[in-house]
Amino acid sequence: MKYEAVIGLEIHVQLNSATKLFCDCPNRPGDEPNRNTCPVCLWLPGNLPHLSREALEKATVACLALNCTIQPVSAFDQKVYYYPDLPKGFQLSQHHLPLSRNGWVDIAAEKGGMKRLRIHHIHMEEDVAKLVHETEGKTPISLVDFNRAGTPLIEIVSEPDIRSPYEAMEYIKALRTQLRYTGTAECSMEQGTMRVDANISIRPEGTSEFNTKVEVKNMNSIRNVGDAIAYEITRQTECLEKGEAIILHTRLWDPDKRVTTAMRGKFAGPCVPDPSVAKIRVTEDWLKRMQERLPEMPAKKAERFVTEYGLTPDEALAMSLDRDISEFFEDTAKRGLSPHKVTNWITTHLAPMLKDRNQTIEETALTAERFARLLAMLEKGVINAHGAREILLKLLESNESPEDLVEKGQFRQVSDTSELEGIIDGIIADHSADVEDFRKGNEKVVGFLMGLAMKASKGKANPKLLREMLVKRLG
Amino acid sequence: MSGIYTYKNVLTDAPAGAASPLAGVRVVVQPNISVRGWPCDAGSKALEGFVPLQDAEVVTRLKSAGALLVGSSRMAELGFGLTGETSVRSLGEGADVAAMTDTMGEARVASATEGFFGFKPSFGLVSRFGLIGLVPSMECTGVAGRDLNSIIDIMTTIAGKDPNDPSMPDEPPVDFTSTPQGFEGPFRAGIVKESLDLLNETEAHAFKAGLARMEAIGAAIEEVSLPGYSLFRAVHNTVAAVEASSSAGKYDSVRFGHRSPQGRNWNEMYLASRGESFRLPVKAFLFQGAFFQFEDYGAFEDACRIRNRLVRETTDVLGAVDFLVFPTRRMEHDAWAAGSVRAVYESFMLTLPANVTGSPAVQVPGCAVHDGVDIGLQIMGRRRDDARLLSAASAIASSVLRG
Incomplete structure (x- = not known):
């Protein structure tokens, strides 16, 4: 029998508000452990939570970016369970009345076209403290760090629309793109600011019932989510084929062994309305202001890049996925340069450089104005691509003008024919055998000799001119 | 004296200026009202050694008004009932007023037993910041005193919006300054006929005597009906137990409180510590709450729904009359001796409706008396009508003094 997977994801995203969710401690x-704490987030007796307006606003903007409907009334509940990282005995979370419902994101489907994946709801909740287990010493001890206690999270609960590891990974990437655009969250699985739990069940292909699901946790990259789901689908399929029942429980992904192992029965504690945190009632006016905070989102922006700048759909997609890049692209292209050339330079040169340096454009010294001047010099033939690349590296680090860098680093392209003639003379004299080869019809030799000549000019020769002159001399 | 206080203020605070509204007023607090640097164990081993880092808002306001905090009393564990409670006894010995948490009628019943005045303000009028509470939606700081004027003075000081308690509604402040002179009779008072079944013969006579006092100052007494009256107790018990179970969840014996030497891991230590810390009847009460949370959530939801209905019914009845009148306590149900949840509830049957609805209620001594037994006269008003309620109580009290 052929089976298909039914996958739902529960994704916790840490909001980047300045303070925690219910007190003024820094988020x-x-x-340094336990530095950002107060009686409220240490959950000491006698204290009352007060909801952070900023966190509520960021959560709302994040929900809007995921096409959710903000609910007129939402409220916090106490999710009751005890664990040493939650010494209050309950977590404040929106169980009965979440902040928003019914959202969606679009992903590129595996077989081409788009697929819309629905979001069931998004609610706010506070994070718990962090446990650090020290097992090295004579007596193993566990330490509790309350810096994380009470920091604001949103939990994004998908509908069970996802059918494959690929779709799960694309869904996470789509959420990440949307949320990063709004500037409300960093969404890094590696840093723990985005945490994904997957609920997986399988059923005979073509049927519509939902079978017992298994929850998988502890994946620390998008790749790991895909791998864990793939592993779990295989494991469950084998279980069914052997006639074993699937039991509702939670499994942990082991990133070293690349398997999931059973952790515990799935736990669902009671949720009781919290009597102290005020209910959230959304007014039309406030909601309008939140909607105005939403920037132009990537799908819309890509469409505009096609019509306004004449980019191809692929180029437009590449230029719109990251908000910083998209704004940098537009700022540069507006300065009278070919949008294709700008796209090309961002994708093939700038983006890899940023990745190497693990920086955003903002974190470098580069500005769109100086980037445009650099590309203009390239277009006019003042420098060649090799030189432009060298200067771009320098522009990331210093505020010097690209023109000064050209002069100082002697990057000016050599278009002086007598200088180039001298180089060609030398090359031909040293490689008479290769020259013979060419004259017998081996055209590949031109490339080899060009390489030698460029090297002899220290990369500064005008390649177009050099090639013309070389071919003429060989001929 | 040592039997009354768990902590006595050893600091001789600089005497307050004569202009301070509470200059010289000596206040005793229960040890669940946070005073910075004082042990505040809320009467429980689960909070043994806990010393708050901040004053409760009530304490901040009392201090800045010039009141002298004389110390903290003994109290029932986590403020559930009156077992072991001593703050009202201190009124004869060193204190003028007692700040007491009123969750089901503690301030009123304790005052009635000792022949004092006791007041529970409207819910949301007094900040709960720093109150180490048990039932957030029902409890508030009440006041017990030998005379109403001192209670009014305390209320003038402690009532009003506190940004640290976001559960307080954004409402204009209640003005206590013209109380008690502001009273303008006559008024209409309702007696809830469904409540009369709770009284024995002596209590019925005593209650009648109290009503006669009210009529003497011009009150028109009429019988009204609250069809849901018999449900107040079950609603209070269910909702309060669930909230208590959550509130007491934070007592894990790690950072403060009694810690059991038993157990091979944190979970066993946690269970053993809590088992050894809590006593009856609170332990049983917490079990009830956990039962509703984990096993019968539907019953809790029903209780919340019925609570809303009771609030509506009470509001409607209080639209037709100015106040509702009840006795405060029943002679055969001693709140100090109550050892079970059932017994605790029996002793607060007449006071707990005000906690369910969030209404203000005041206990007046010396009127509902028969055969030398004072069961206390309890007057309950509309939410936020606290000032007029205290005025009416003053008028009744003056007529008692005149004899």
Whole structure:
């Protein structure tokens, strides 16, 4: 029998608000342990939570970016369970009345075209403290760091629309793109600001019932999510084929062994309305202001890049996925340069450089104005591509003008024919055998000799001119 | 004295200026009202050694109004009932007023037993910041005193919006300054006929005597009906137990509180510590709450729905009359001796409706008396009608003094 997978994802995203969800402590979990704490987020007796307006606003903008409908009334519940990372005994979360419902994102389907994946709801909740287990010493101890306690999260609960590891990974990437665009969250699985739990069940292909699902946790990259789901589908299929029942439980992904292992029965604690946190009632006016905060989103922007700048759909997609890049592209292209050339230079040169340096454009010294001047010099033939690349590397680090860098680094392209003649003379004299080869009809020799000549000019020769002159001399 | 206080203020605070509204007023607090640097164990081993880092808002306001905090009393574990409670006894010994948490009628019943005045304000009028509470939606800081004027003075100081308690509604402040002179009779008072079944013969006589006092100052007494009256107890018990179970969830004995030496891992230590910390009847009450949370959530939801209905019914009845009148306590149900959840509830049957609806209620001594037994006269008003309620109580109290 052929089976198909039914996958639902529950994704926790840490919002990047300045403070925690219910107190004024800084939302910086990575600081020195237990530094960012107060009686509220230490959950000491006698304290009352007060909801952060900024966190609520960021959560709302994030929901809007995922096409969700903000609910007129939402409220916090106490999700009751005890664990040492939650010494209050309950987590404040929106169980009964979530902030928003009914969203979606589009992904490129595996077999071409688009597929729309629905979001069931998004709710806000507070994060718990972090446990650090020290097992090295004589007596193993566990330490509790409250920096993370009470930091704001949104939990994005998908509909069970996802059918494959590929779709799961694309769904996560699509969420990440949308959320990063709004500037409300960093969404890094590696850093733990985005955490994905997958619910997986399988059923005979073509049927519509939902079978017992298994929850998988502990994946720390998008790739791992795909691998864990693929592993789980195979494992469950084998179980069914052997006639074993699937039991509702939670499994952990082991990134080293690349398998999932059973952790515990799936736990669902009770959720009781919290009597102290005020209900959230959304007014039309406020919601309008939140909608105005939403930037032009990538799909819309890509469409505009096609019509306004004449980019191909692929180029437009590449230029719109990241908000910083998209704004940098537009700022550069507006300065009278060919949009194709700008796209090409961003994709093949700038983007890989940023990746190497692990920086965003903002974090470098580069500005669109200086990038445009660099590309203009390239277009006019003042420098060649090799030189432009060298200067671009320097522009990332210093505020010097590209023109000064050209002069200082002697990157000016050599178009002086007598200088080029001298180089060609030398090459021909040293490689008479190759010259013979060419004259017998081996055209590949031109490339080889060109390489030698460029090297002899220290990369500064005008390649077009050099080639013309070389071919003429050989002929 | 040592039997009354768990902590006595050793600091001789600089005497407040004569202009301070509460200059010289001596206040005792229960040890669940946070005072910075004082042990606040809420009467429970689960909070043994807990010392708050901040004053409760009530305490901040009392201090800045010049009141002298004399110390903290003993109290029932986590403020559930009156077992072991001593703050009202301190009123004869060193204190003028007691700040007491009223969750089901504690301030009123304790005052009635000792012959004092006791007041529970409207819900949302007094900040709960710093109150180590048990039932957030029902409890508030009440006041017990030998006379109403001192209660009014305290309320003038502690009532009003506190940004640290976001559960307080954004409402204009209640003005206590013209109380009690502001009273303008006559008024209409309703007696809830369904409540009369709870009284024995002596209590019925005593209650009648109290009503006669009210009529003497010009009150028109009429019988009204609250069809849902018999449900108040079940609603209070269900909702309060669930909230208590959540509130007490934070007592894990790690950072403060009694810690059991038993157990091979954190989970066993946690269970053993909580088992050894909580006593009856609170332990049983917490079990009830956990039962509703984990096993019968539907019953809790029903209780919340019925609670809304009871609030509506009460509001409707209080639209037709100015106040509702009840006795405060029943002689055969001693709140101090109550050892079970059932017994605790029996002793607060007449006071807990005000906690369910969030209404203000005041206990007046010396009127509902028969055969030398004072069961206390309890007057309950509309939410936020606290000032007029206290005025009416003052008028009744003055008529008692005149004899």
